[in-house]
Amino acid sequence: MTGFVSEKSGQNQMLDRLQVERERGITVKAQTASLNYRLDGKEYLLNLIDTPGHVDFSNEVSRSLAACQGVILLVDANEGVQAQTVANFYLAFYKELTIIPVLNKVDLKNADPERVKEQMKTLFDINPSDILQISAKLGTGVEDVLRAIVERIPPPPVDRSADFRALLFDSWYDRYRGAILLVYVTDGSVKVGKEITFVHSGKNYEIRTLGMLRPHEEPAKGL
Secondary structure, rough: OOOOOOOOOOOOOOOOOOOOHHHHHHOOEEEEEEEEEEEEEEEEEEEEEEOOOOHHHHHHHHHHHHHOEEEEEEEEOEOOOOOOHHHHHHHHHOOOOEEEEEEOOOOOOOHHHHHHHHHHHHHOOOHHHEEEOOOOOOOOOHHHHHHHHHHHOOOOOEEEEOOOOOEEEEEEEOOOOOOEEEEEEEEEOOOOOOOOOOOOOOOEEEEEOOEEOOOEEEOOOEE
């Protein structure tokens, strides 16, 4: 729908890269994607993080929430609210993030959206009329979710003229490229060749490459 994944790619699970994720249909590692989305003649940049739902990976969720202004609370219309859903809801709630409630898998024959809506109202005090109903498999109602992200979630507060500041929320080591950092740019801007200083360690590093995940990595001259 955003044009970043070709229908001919032959890949149904774009962000589930680990073998166990593909086999079991679960998310273990948080994955990010920066997508352009056009709505009512204006273009928006949506920075999305797909986080695990399971309670064993709550550390991944809390790190992701630190870099976000809002969340999509995804509930299975077949299974209803799970224990980990409650835990993750309150992680976002206490950070005062905008919450978009979404019911998925409404196309299944055993789905009971009205029962699950009442459950969400009782547990989270969410107005049933605010809950979006979708089928991610069929694409039903997904456009409404993209519109809700733009309309309900506030843009991040930034100062482009200030010194560069960024929140490092994930990293890994590549044997050929060195340390790869996932950052949320809060202020200013940065280019290849510039030096950055880590607040915690006080050490300086030169930036060799910059890129954005769309959802595969694309090089960028600046962030």
